[in-house]
Amino acid sequence: MVANLLRIATLPLCWYIAVTTGNLYTIIGIGIAGEALGLTAALALIHWRSAVPLRAVAAPLGVMLLTLLAAFFMPHQITAQIAAFAVLSALMLWSCGDLRRYVKGKHMSPAL
Helix, strand or coil: CHHHHHHHCCHHHHHHHHHHCCCHHHHHHHHHHHHHHHHHHHHHHHHHHHCCCCHHHHHHHHHHHHHHHHHHHCCCCHHHHHHHHHHHHHHHHHHCHHHHHHHHCCCCCCCC
């Protein structure tokens, strides 16, 4: 609930930007920031309430952050974006053990 409230809190700002400037890149940036806040709140609440270690998600989240930064800072260089996306997707696949096993066709490990 708290994580979704943080995501929804960005909607009025997105609406204001859409009405006043209409800049789509700004709206996308605000949406990404809202999702990042929501994800951070959700992970913090999971760790706080259930004492689940978050070490397993650190590498995939880092690669996701690199992918977002590459896409954000290279908006008009499509070849560089495709190359960065391919490399960072391969890194994400490598860093997610369960996803890697799923792609290979093996069974996933039981939930923690």
